[in-house]
Amino acid sequence: MITGNHAAAMAAVLAGRSNRSGRGFCGGVYPITPSTECMEFLCLQNIEKGHVVKVESEHSAMAVCIGASASGARSFTTTSGNGLIYMAENVMVAAYLRLPVVMVVCNRAVGPPWNIWTDHSDSLALRDSGWVQIYCWNNQEVFDAVLLAFRIAEDSQVLLPVMVCQEGFVLSHTMTLTEIAGQDQVDEFLPPLRLPHRLTKTPKVVGSFETSHMIEAHREQHHIAMGMLGQVYSKAQADFERIFGRRPPDPVEAYRIDDAEIAVVSMGTIAETANRVVDKLRDRGVKIGAIRVTMLRPFPFNALKQAFSATTRIVVIDRDISLGFGGVVWGEVRSLAEPDAVVQNFITGLGGGDIRPEHIEKMVYDTLSQQASGPPVFFGVGE
Amino acid sequence: MTIPKAMKHERLLRPGNTNCGGCGMSIAFQMFKRSIGNVNVQLVIPACCAAVAAGGFPYSAYGAPVLLSPFASAASTATGMAQVARLNGEDTRVVCWAGDGGTYDIGLASLSGAAERNEDILFVCYDNEIYGNTGGQRSSATPVGAGATNISKGKVEPKKDIIGIMAAHGIPYAATVSLANPDDTKRKFQRSLSEKGFRFVLILSPCPTGWKSDPSMTVELVRLAVRSGLFPTLEVENGNRWTINVEPDFSRAALERYLSLQRRFKKSEINMEVMSEAIDLQWIKLRALAGYNT
Numbered sequence: 157m158i159t160g161n162h163a164a165a166m167a168a169v170l171a172g173r174s175n176r177s178g179r180g181f182c183g184g185v186y187p188i189t190p191s192t193e194c195m196e197f198l199c200l201q202n203i204e205k206g207h208v209v210k211v212e213s214e215h216s217a218m219a220v221c222i223g224a225s226a227s228g229a230r231s232f233t234t235t236s237g238n239g240l241i242y243m244a245e246n247v248m249v250a251a252y253l254r255l256p257v258v259m260v261v262c263n264r265a266v267g268p269p270w271n272i273w274t275d276h277s278d279s280l281a282l283r284d285s286g287w288v289q290i291y292c293w294n295n296q297e298v299f300d301a302v303l304l305a306f307r308i309a310e311d312s313q314v315l316l317p318v319m320v321c322q323e324g325f326v327l328s329h330t331m332t333l334t335e336i337a338g339q340d341q342v343d344e345f346l347p348p349l350r351l352p353h354r355l356t357k358t359p360k361v362v363g364s365f366e367t368s369h370m371i372e373a374h375r376e377q378h379h380i381a382m383g384m385l386g387q388v389y390s391k392a393q394a395d396f397e398r399i400f401g402r403r404p405p406d407p408v409e410a411y412r413i414d415d416a417e418i419a420v421v422s423m424g425t426i427a428e429t430a431n432r433v434v435d436k437l438r439d440r441g442v443k444i445g446a447i448r449v450t451m452l453r454p455f456p457f458n459a460l461k462q463a464f465s466a467t468t469r470i471v472v473i474d475r476d477i478s479l480g481f482g483g484v485v486w487g488e489v490r491s492l493a494e495p496d497a498v499v500q501n502f503i504t505g506l507g508g509g510d511i512r513p514e515h516i517e518k519m520v521y522d523t524l525s526q527q528a529s530g531p532p533v534f535f536g537v538g539e
Numbered sequence: 540m541t542i543p544k545a546m547k548h549e550r551l552l553r554p555g556n557t558n559c560g561g562c563g564m565s566i567a568f569q570m571f572k573r574s575i576g577n578v579n580v581q582l583v584i585p586a587c588c589a590a591v592a593a594g595g596f597p598y599s600a601y602g603a604p605v606l607l608s609p610f611a612s613a614a615s616t617a618t619g620m621a622q623v624a625r626l627n628g629e630d631t632r633v634v635c636w637a638g639d640g641g642t643y644d645i646g647l648a649s650l651s652g653a654a655e656r657n658e659d660i661l662f663v664c665y666d667n668e669i670y671g672n673t674g675g676q677r678s679s680a681t682p683v684g685a686g687a688t689n690i691s692k693g694k695v696e697p698k699k700d701i702i703g704i705m706a707a708h709g710i711p712y713a714a715t716v717s718l719a720n721p722d723d724t725k726r727k728f729q730r731s732l733s734e735k736g737f738r739f740v741l742i743l744s745p746c747p748t749g750w751k752s753d754p755s756m757t758v759e760l761v762r763l764a765v766r767s768g769l770f771p772t773l774e775v776e777n778g779n780r781w782t783i784n785v786e787p788d789f790s791r792a793a794l795e796r797y798l799s800l801q802r803r804f805k806k807s808e809i810n811m812e813v814m815s816e817a818i819d820l821q822w823i824k825l826r827a828l829a830g831y832n833t
Contacts, residue, residue, distance in 0.1 A: 179623060179626070179627055180623060180626040180627065182619055182622045182623050182626065184615065184618070184619065205626050205627075206626070207622045207625075207626060209618055209619070209622060209656070210656075211615055211618070211649075211652055211656075212648060212649070212651065212652030212655070213648060213649070213652070215609075215611060215612060215615075215649075216612060216614075216615035216618075216648070216649045216652055217615075219608065219609060219612035219615035219616045219618075219619065219649065220615050220616070220618050220619040220622075221619060222606075222608070222609075222612075222616055222619060223583070223606065223608075223615070223616040223617060223618060223619025223620040223621075223623075224619035224620070224622060224623050225619070226606055226619075226620065227619065227620045227623035227624065228623065229619075229622075229623040229626070231619070245609055245611075246609055246612060249609050355581055355604045355606060355620065356604065357579055357604065357631075358604060359599055359601060359602050359603055359604055359605075360599055360604055360605070361593050361594075361596070361598075361599040361601070361605045361606075361607060362604075362605065362606045362607065363606060363607035363608070364593065364594075364595060364596035364597070364599075364607065365590075365591070365593065365594070365595045365596065365607075366595060366596045367595065370595075370596055
């Protein structure tokens, strides 16, 4: 029985040790609620050929990861909310330098107002940073996703950092039965890191100045690498299932979608509640399904378009808001719906508001009664 | 992989780089390389003139591997590199090479953190007393009375005491280096590169472009700064053992000539009396600090 924070840390420790025959493990960490217990656990472990630097800020935490990763070590850190935003420059640097750093973002509302509970405003603010983004819905997924993250990050066709997101307190501080792995299993799943562009003794510059035609080429290469995730992740899923005995989720997980006339789209733990609502309303004869986005970057265009086909009404639940626009997930998925579909956005659960089945039911019934899409709706659930 | 023979004797800052003529940092690089010989170094260079000097992709003006770090993070990026070198039993020495901005101002937090943790890195600050890379704005290293592009007269606030700050962290070794005193400089570069733990070296780096001085006068400017007492040449061990390495003559002539060879002090009302007084006050404090040794 472990919390999401400890699950994340345990996976990072196992992954770190797996690089002992490579160049080892080194990351920089800084505490911030609710990610703190993950880094605390990490700091107190004995990682063979590993070291965790307790730096003086989140910005420096990612800088340590950059230096360590550029030197060929496996690297990991964790943060939340404002810590992630303070780290933002270096988050982008890590991606643009094509360094396979793994970070667990324990989702927390960015303040002010100061609020320690969960919403997706932090990680979504960095959706354009060039990182792969995975959203988990339970502690098992958090553990598994950290291992998967190292695997896909370090793939020679990818070489990109990966952000594993878990909702603060909901997952990070809640204990559930979680299967962890043995070191030899992780050793098999994660061979030692080979970073082709790492610093050696050869004179060269990592992170050069470039003119526009070079940066265009480099950004395009990065985008292409994102595009390789589909097949790389598939292979990783298969290997994961073979070694650990359970299959990680697809980038888009559709639930009872086949003949659904209305679908509920969400990320993270909200999706589990949505699935329960689907079961309940199906019993009442409503043709409803649910769609969970687990990998938001790279954006799963095809999987979503497929899930949306023939669905005439779509409820998009956003535990975030792009101010002056609407929900981020809504903004990204709505164009994939059928042209005549009613796509209704609900902004809810900000700052840790508890989204309950009855809330989602109301969203569904409201949308069922609409003839056309409306502007994003603020659906207050907070107390 | 072994370094090709030709590279073993090559410069650290290669010919053909884009630095201004007479750049103090260029001279510092040559002196550094000559002092350290074939020791394997990896450079961490934050945003500063040295970062621009690196040149454009895919070329490098440096004869060592370089990571151009984010501006505020030279010391923390270097931390990651040094830790991995240690974990792998490598003899690589990680050296930050930063301007005054990336040391005194935006880089101060990460510098302090790395110093406090006694990370095994050498942090070299070449101080041209302005934000040179962006055209010469004031930094906390700009001396009283010196002009900058974003202040109307001369700077009012005194120069930040970065050596005092580093000494307060109790680091194994801190030193100021004079480009006009090559033997003392060589000894300090060698020592600072070979010791373990956090080491800090400050180099007064005249900038002909920013100081409006003649490119041929760079070393002379340093010599005069040292002679007048403006730039103390000293070292501090473990934060509490201060040693003055070069005795200034405190001559008015030296200070006068120093000011005459550059135009950045012209706009302010700074005069020799004010400067002399400030130098005297600074040296009373330094004598007291070094007193245990004399």
